[in-house]
Each structure stands twice: as C-alpha cells, then as structure tokens.
Amino acid sequence: MLFKLKLTQPSENTIDYWVNTNAVEKLEYTLKHGNYKTRLWAAEGLEHEGRASSVPVLLYTINDKIQNVSIAALNALEALGCNNELTISITSKRFNWVKTIRDKEEKRNVIITKKHNIYRWKRASKQSFDRVKAQLKKPIR
Template identity: 80%
Template structure:
C-alpha cells in the first residue's frame, strides 16, 4: 500500500489548527521527513496526550526524528520523573554520538610532519648500504 505523504504546508496547517490526531498519525506512519516535521509540530501544539507517541518516536532509526521527539517532550514540560530521566539520558547519548563523530573527523584534517629521512625503514636501509660498502675481512 502506497501512502501519500503530507506536504510541509499541510503539516504547518495541522500545527496552526491544533490537529493533534493528524500529527500523531504522521509521526507514526510517515517517512523520515514527515515524522520529523510532525514531532516538531507536536512540540508547538503542546498536548500531554501525545506523550506516549513521542516516547515511541525517540527510538526512531533516524537521529533527527528522535531529537525532534526529545525536544517535543522537553517542551511539553513533563513532571514525570521517568520521562525526565529518559529524555536526559537520550540527550546525553545524542551528545556522545556527536562528540565521537567530531573526534573521528579531527585526525583526518591533521597533518603529520614525518619526513622520508626520519622513517625507520630508511634509516635501516642506509645502515645496510653503508655496511655493504665496507670491505669484507
């Protein structure tokens, strides 16, 4: 079954008219861009009834969707300690992933000053060459 995905304008219309049911449906069944926009829309609509859908969305495969769901949960201002601990652990996890990506990108740009004459193989080759020049006794 091929579902038609709502456009950005449609989702913005749902946000303006506070259509929570449509946004929750889009968050459950849309493609990754639709899910992200629906989570951002639920952040602006701000209904506590959409907390279970947002909790399910924080485990999304796409990182941007789960971040949008986390932001929406944080914006709703839940007072439940379990939800607060889950969102804080998820935010720490996302931060850890971003830090790891930055650390991986740093060594690629770093240039090392290793000269040919400083390499161990070059030194050993020169030593062997010098020994071959000496007469055999």
C-alpha cells in the first residue's frame, strides 16, 4: 500500500511528522501493521488528527494484545467524539474492562505489601499428651 512496514518500522519522529501533515492514511496503516510501539504512537496521533473514516481501524485496535495500545485507541475514539450508539457501548465496556484490570492490579499490590501475622497453633494431640504426662507425675491417692 503506502510502504512496507515489515522492512522498516517508522520512528516516533516520522509519526509526529505524519500527524503534523495530516497523513491519516499512513497512521491508519501503521496502526494495523506496525509493532506495538508504532501502533501506540499511531493511535495517539489519530487521537489528535483522526477523522471519522479512522473509526473502524480504531475499533479493530481496541482488541489489541498490548493493553497500552488498546487504551490509546479508546482515548482516540473518545477524542473523535463518535456519536454512534454501538461505538459508545463498545468503548464504555472496554473502559470498564480497563478499570477492572487496574483494580485487580491495585488489590494484588496491596496483598503483596500486607504483612501477615503468623501464629503457631498447638496441636491437640501434643496438648493432651502433655496433660497425661503431668497427671502421671502427681501421686495417686
């Protein structure tokens, strides 16, 4: 199409240049076929210079394996101000998904930092053995 991304990945400066020159088609192509860094930069670029034609590409990118790329695509969709009910429902569900992931990470960090008090419990058999031993030491009446 525009160029082969498999041979060379565009740098951050190149993507910034595309944002400044409104090269939305190149940003969309990079968002589909780039590595995770270029996809992230392209999504952030479409957040600033995107058009309504870039909504399907951003909706496709929401399901990206890299969480930061999907969050950047969500932010771009929100910045574009899509008024379609389907797009609004999808983005709200994904934002809730991101929120639950962040809440789980916070809970995990709290559990890791929490200090546990370890109590040693006496076994019942040892306690009864000690009691029998004490009774045997007493004289019989």
